[in-house]
Amino acid sequence: xxxxxxxxxxxxxxxxxxxxxxxxxxxxxxxxxxxxxxxxxxxxxxxxxxxxxxxxxxxxxxxxxxxxxxxxxxxxxxxxxxxxxxxxxxxxxxxxxxxxxxxxxxxxxxxxxxxxxxxxxxxxxxxxxxxxxxxxxxxxxxxxxxxxxxxxxxxxxxxxxxxxxxxxxxxxxxxxxxxxxxxxxxxxxxxxxxxxxxxxxxxxxxxxxxxxxxxxxxxxxxxxxxxxxxxxxxxxxxxxxxxxxxxxxxxxxxxxxxxxxxxxxxxxxxxxxxxxxxxxxxxxxxxxxxxxxxxx
Amino acid sequence: xxxxxxxxxxxxxxxxxxxxxxxxxxxxxxxxxxxxxxxxxxxxxxxxxxxxxxxxxxxxxxxxxxxxxxxxxxxxxxxxxxxxxxxxxxxxxxxxxxxxxxxxxxxxxxxxxxxxxxxxxxxxxxxxxxxxxxxxxxxxxxxxxxxxxxxxxxxxxxxxxxxxxxxxxxxxxxxxxxxxxxxxxxxxxxxxxxxxxxxxxxxxxxxxxxxxxxxxxxxxxxxxxxxxxxxxxxxxxxxxxxxxxxxxxxxxxxxxxxxxxxxxxxxxxxxxxxxxxxxxxxxxxxxxxxxxxxxxxxxxxxxxxxxxxxxxxxxxxxxxxxxxxxxxxxxxxxxxxxxxxxxxxxxxxxxxx
Amino acid sequence: xxxxxxxxxxxxxxxxxxxxxxxxxxxxxxxxxxxxxxxxxxxxxxxxxxxxxxxxxxxxxxxxxxxxxxxxxxxxxxxxxxxxxxxxxxxxxxxxxxxxxxxxxxxxxxxxxxxxxxxxxxxxxxxxxxxxxxxxxxxxxxxxxxxxxxxxxxxxxxxxxxxxxxxxxxxxxxxxxxxxxxxxxxxxxxxxxxxxxxxxxxxxxxxxxxxxxxxxxxxxxxxxxxxxxxxxxxxxxxxxxxxxxxxxxxxxxxxxxxxxxxxxxxxxxxxxxxxxxxxxxxxxxxxxxxxxxxxxxxxxxxxxxxxxxxxxxxxxx
Numbered sequence: 001x002x003x004x005x006x007x008x009x010x011x012x013x014x015x016x017x018x019x020x021x022x023x024x025x026x027x028x029x030x031x032x033x034x035x036x037x038x039x040x041x042x043x044x045x046x047x048x049x050x051x052x053x054x055x056x057x058x059x060x061x062x063x064x065x066x067x068x069x070x071x072x073x074x075x076x077x078x079x080x081x082x083x084x085x086x087x088x089x090x091x092x093x094x095x096x097x098x099x100x101x102x103x104x105x106x107x108x109x110x111x112x113x114x115x116x117x118x119x120x121x122x123x124x125x126x127x128x129x130x131x132x133x134x135x136x137x138x139x140x141x142x143x144x145x146x147x148x149x150x151x152x153x154x155x156x157x158x159x160x161x162x163x164x165x166x167x168x169x170x171x172x173x174x175x176x177x178x179x180x181x182x183x184x185x186x187x188x189x190x191x192x193x194x195x196x197x198x199x200x201x202x203x204x205x206x207x208x209x210x211x212x213x214x215x216x217x218x219x220x221x222x223x224x225x226x227x228x229x230x231x232x233x234x235x236x237x238x239x240x241x242x243x244x245x246x247x248x249x250x251x252x253x254x255x256x257x258x259x260x261x262x263x264x265x266x267x268x269x270x271x272x273x274x275x276x277x278x279x280x281x282x283x284x285x286x287x288x289x290x291x292x293x294x295x296x
Numbered sequence: 297x298x299x300x301x302x303x304x305x306x307x308x309x310x311x312x313x314x315x316x317x318x319x320x321x322x323x324x325x326x327x328x329x330x331x332x333x334x335x336x337x338x339x340x341x342x343x344x345x346x347x348x349x350x351x352x353x354x355x356x357x358x359x360x361x362x363x364x365x366x367x368x369x370x371x372x373x374x375x376x377x378x379x380x381x382x383x384x385x386x387x388x389x390x391x392x393x394x395x396x397x398x399x400x401x402x403x404x405x406x407x408x409x410x411x412x413x414x415x416x417x418x419x420x421x422x423x424x425x426x427x428x429x430x431x432x433x434x435x436x437x438x439x440x441x442x443x444x445x446x447x448x449x450x451x452x453x454x455x456x457x458x459x460x461x462x463x464x465x466x467x468x469x470x471x472x473x474x475x476x477x478x479x480x481x482x483x484x485x486x487x488x489x490x491x492x493x494x495x496x497x498x499x500x501x502x503x504x505x506x507x508x509x510x511x512x513x514x515x516x517x518x519x520x521x522x523x524x525x526x527x528x529x530x531x532x533x534x535x536x537x538x539x540x541x542x543x544x545x546x547x548x549x550x551x552x553x554x555x556x557x558x559x560x561x562x563x564x565x566x567x568x569x570x571x572x573x574x575x576x577x578x579x580x581x582x583x584x585x586x587x588x589x590x591x592x593x594x595x596x597x598x599x600x601x602x603x604x605x606x607x608x609x610x611x612x613x614x615x616x617x618x619x620x621x622x623x624x625x626x627x628x629x630x631x632x633x634x635x636x637x638x639x640x641x642x643x644x645x646x647x648x649x
Numbered sequence: 650x651x652x653x654x655x656x657x658x659x660x661x662x663x664x665x666x667x668x669x670x671x672x673x674x675x676x677x678x679x680x681x682x683x684x685x686x687x688x689x690x691x692x693x694x695x696x697x698x699x700x701x702x703x704x705x706x707x708x709x710x711x712x713x714x715x716x717x718x719x720x721x722x723x724x725x726x727x728x729x730x731x732x733x734x735x736x737x738x739x740x741x742x743x744x745x746x747x748x749x750x751x752x753x754x755x756x757x758x759x760x761x762x763x764x765x766x767x768x769x770x771x772x773x774x775x776x777x778x779x780x781x782x783x784x785x786x787x788x789x790x791x792x793x794x795x796x797x798x799x800x801x802x803x804x805x806x807x808x809x810x811x812x813x814x815x816x817x818x819x820x821x822x823x824x825x826x827x828x829x830x831x832x833x834x835x836x837x838x839x840x841x842x843x844x845x846x847x848x849x850x851x852x853x854x855x856x857x858x859x860x861x862x863x864x865x866x867x868x869x870x871x872x873x874x875x876x877x878x879x880x881x882x883x884x885x886x887x888x889x890x891x892x893x894x895x896x897x898x899x900x901x902x903x904x905x906x907x908x909x910x911x912x913x914x915x916x917x918x919x920x921x922x923x924x925x926x927x928x929x930x931x932x933x934x935x936x937x938x939x940x941x942x943x944x945x946x947x948x949x950x951x952x953x954x955x956x957x958x959x960x961x962x963x964x965x966x
Binding site: 189195199208211 | 434
């Protein structure tokens with residue numbers, strides 16, 4: 001009767017490794033021109049945000065009322081000036097920083113919190129699942145815009161408060177997706193097989209669940225970034241988010257409204273930036289989803 | 297307490313020869329149906345209703361029955377993937393999940409191969425990683441686990457150089473099932489439960505995997521529980537067969553005795569539904585009438601009586617117990633129990649059971 | 650069937666309670682004195698105390714909540730600090746205005762979205778699909794308040810075809826369904842419809858694609874059915890989900906109308922909310938949020954029940 005442990009071994013160099021999951025996803029993604037284009041656009045915007053102090057021609061906070069509301073193409077001010085005489089181009093460039101920050105940060109934080117709640121609820125099942133998900137459902141009962149505004153309204157304006165409200169808005173949907181994906185994985189036989197080998201819950205979550213679950217959750221979270229940016233700018237537009245004189249695209253839309261009849265083009269510019277960024281994120285996540293869908 | 301190491305060393309010789317490896321006593325599992333207002337149970341599915349049987353070291357015990365009879369649930373109850381409502385499971389005389397035998401040690405000794413070969417493997421892990429996972433849980437170093445995994449791959453007929461780094465979706469069904477078998481063996485178990493392990497495979501592949509299983513059994517001195525709905529395959533593989541119906545055991549006995557001289561009417565009907573390869577012996581009518589009744593509301597008395605051609609009043613009143621009808625052969629039927637009062641039973645006694 | 654509806658309603662009750670709790674707590678999250686908007690800055694301590702007791706702000710939160718909830722259930726949401734009119738009246742009027750706009754916007758969004766989505770899903774991967782999909786992505790990505798501004802720039806400021814703001818010559822008080830009034834609805838409704846259009850288009854496209862790829866469609870065609878009839882089958886299968894999405898979008902528009910209403914000065918719940926926030930009119934704020942959230946919850950529940958009623962696959966115990 002042979003012993004299993006005594007079976008012959010094979011040297012490791014001879015083993016063929018197939019490309020891993022993420023490598024395959026990357027390869028598929030690369031072939032999608034729209035997705036790649038969107039990705040490059042986002043990289044460009046991020047670069048603009050990071051390099052703002054170096055590429056902005058003027059100080060975004062300094063303005064002279066004499067120069068207010070000059071149209072694009074004016075000497076020295078390629079995109080015109082705003083209602084306080086500040087250079088639009090510089091403000092738009094610096095605005096990328098805050099707008100991106102307000103768009104991405106809440107989603108990231110919500111990703112952590114929401115995933116933790118959702119994965120625990122999904123794996124544990126039973127009453128823990130019910131309690132957690134029901135609480136989440138209460139917040140889900142509010143339309144996101146309303147919740148964001150209500151929270152911001154209650155907490156007051158300011159970047160910090162805006163971040164908090166947006167994070168609260170995004171935790172429920174992420175938690176829901178996390179729970180649903182985890183429950184789906186939990187019921188697969190290989191999780192049972194892992195339990196059958198005597199592993200504890202944490203080990204199973206770490207080794208078997210996370211790898212299968214984080215991908216879809218992450219992509220879903222990324223699709224929320226566009227929404228977050230629009231919401232964040234919307235909050236500033238209402239006067240609830242970023243406070244003047246900070247350059248933020250939504251806030252700029254608000255303050256430039258008075259110029260709608262005199263310099264319509266100026267008013268449209270900040271919103272255009274929001275639009276471009278948002279659509280890039282959406283196209284990017286669409287591309288990621290297609291790349292991750294192995295069946296297509 | 298029997299540690300994992302002790303189990304590994306144990307060669308099944310002790311306790312005394314013939315003593316069972318696995319003892320299942322009074323296993324019960326009812327699944328509540330959540331239809332009430334706030335999830336209150338309104339009725340139960342009596343999936344497994346008081347099952348008792350033993351598994352002898354070195355044998356292959358086949359478990360057969362129709363869909364929904366509780367075979368797979370029984371397997372999962374034994375593996376403690378589902379918590380039983382009642383009943384005990386003893387391995388080598390020690391109760392699992394107690395200080396006598398930790399659950400972890402039990403799981404090192406009893407492993408399972410599932411039906412769906414794809415769903416049983418983590419799509420994100422390579423084959424060798426999947427196989428090596430089990431041992432790492434039991435304090436085997438990663439290196440040694442991987443070595444063992446590669447060795448097992450060879451043993452199940454998959455060349456490690458070609459297969460170890462592959463992902464499940466890159467393998468065929470038969471290859472995946474071999475991986476599952478290797479994975480189950482990685483913990484050096486004594487008992488292997490095969491839950492419809494070959495049912496999803498093509499016939500030719502099935503034959504290969506079955507032969508592999510027989511070879512492995514001899515080589516490593518394993519004991520099998522082989523669950524299937526395919527009666528021919530069970531006859532090929534099993535030394536003893538257990539027939540389940542609606543959550544209870546209908547009959548249990550040595551394979552040939554059961555197949556040639558079944559005692560329970562259900563077994564007879566089941567065997568009668570096996571189509572013959574002989575064109576001259578065609579089946580004229582279905583041996584079993586009606587749909588299998590609902591496990592939520594099983595018929596009173598003997599659960600089979602609604603479809604049984606020998607049913608009498610007694611059968612709907614009193615539930616039959618498993619009674620011996622031959623050496624190692626038992627059936628739960630009033631018609632074969634000389635003391636039951638069933639009309640046929642008296643005839644049986646006259647024939648000298 | 651009725652039992653299912655009853656069960657669903659009962660399931661919603663704890664959520665509604667939770668919503669009420671959140672609404673109540675929101676307002677008390679606010680830093681600062683709840684009375685700050687009512688009191689003149691030089692008010693005496695005793696005056697402050699009197700008002701505190703009058704408004705009930707000195708009682709423990711649970712008691713305040715219970716009182717508030719009890720009154721709300723009877724239809725009394727308090728009095729607006731700013732206008733001194735009952736909150737319910739203000740909210741009711743605003744809700745009807747917003748509802749008009751939201752309903753129109755949802756209708757437009759649904760029709761266009763369903764059309765684009767259907768066409769995209771039917772002619773999958775062709776240029777039609779790409780064009781329609783592009784439109785729906787745009788719809789979902791555009792900041793609608795910005796779009797509103799752009800439309801105002803084009804159609805009001807530059808071309809002067811449509812009015813930029815307001816709800817008509819008589820304001821919202823004297824609403825009539827005539828062109829003078831309805832023309833005020835056009836721009837805001839179109840702006841509002843863009844996001845639902847995008848979402849519905851995407852959903853319908855996915856639905857149609859999925860249905861068409863199912864085997865029963867191949868079966869229908871093999872039977873010799875005309876393409877038109879096949880399409881009718883597809884629509885029948887897609888309808889429940891599409892309608893459900895439409896219902897949910899209506900709910901979102903009701904709750905999220907504030908941005909558009911701010912741009913167009915439309916006297917709806919959004920504008921009311923805006924005022925309430927900036928003037929720290931707490932009763933009005935609480936009442937408005939509560940009503941909007943409840944609307945949303947009830948709408949979701951209705952959509953759920955209807956979807957179950959329409960879908961023959963769902964088991965009814």
